[in-house]
Amino acid sequence: MGDPLGLLKVTVVQGKRLVIRDFKSSDPYVVVKLGNQLAKTKVINSCLNPVWNEELSFFPTEPIGVLNLEVFDKDFLKTDDKMGHAHLSLQPIVSAARLGQILRVSSSGETTLRKVVPDSDNCLVRESTITCVDGEVVQSVWLRLCDVESGEIELKIKLNPVTP
Numbered sequence: 598m599g600d601p602l603g604l605l606k607v608t609v610v611q612g613k614r615l616v617i618r619d620f621k622s623s624d625p626y627v628v629v630k631l632g633n634q635l636a637k638t639k640v641i642n643s644c645l646n647p648v649w650n651e652e653l654s655f656f657p658t659e660p661i662g663v664l665n666l667e668v669f670d671k672d673f674l675k676t677d678d679k680m681g682h683a684h685l686s687l688q689p690i691v692s693a694a695r696l697g698q699i700l701r702v703s704s705s706g707e708t709t710l711r712k713v714v715p716d717s718d719n720c721l722v723r724e725s726t727i728t729c730v731d732g733e734v735v736q737s738v739w740l741r742l743c744d745v746e747s748g749e750i751e752l753k754i755k756l757n758p759v760t761p
């Protein structure tokens with residue numbers, strides 16, 4: 598295990614245009630993984646545009662990994678169906694947090710530290726902004742789900758870095 602990087606709070610905000618896995622709808626939930634740490638949201642029944650607004654906590658260590666998301670349709674009496682997956686590199690938020698510390702961004706107000714643009718290596722739907730809000734480093738992200746016909750997931754990621 599490497600050095601701890603702080604507390605990473607991942608809020609799974611909502612999903613949009615998720616796929617149908619039952620007759621008319623799905624019962625989606627999200628599994629979020631960072632290395633061997635795993636957390637799940639609750640199941641929202643019969644909804645293709647679910648709002649979870651659920652905060653999941655992770656304790657990342659150096660070197661920082663990739664956040665992996667998988668969406669499933671909860672089923673009874675059979676295995677849950679896959680509804681797509683996505684990943685997000687945590688390197689930008691970690692470097693932005695370091696930059697914020699170096700620049701000693703004031704602990705009040707909001708400062709934009711960095712922007713991440715969609716490309717072929719990430720799952721971003723649109724440009725993602727990393728800001729420092731009242732001392733916390735926050736990244737807002739919309740991810741496109743892969744290996745599925747449609748679906749996007751909104752995340753808000755907060756990093757409270759360990760103070761050196």
Ligand SMILES: [Ca+2]
Pocket residue numbers: 618619623624670671672673
């Ligand atoms: Ca189901």
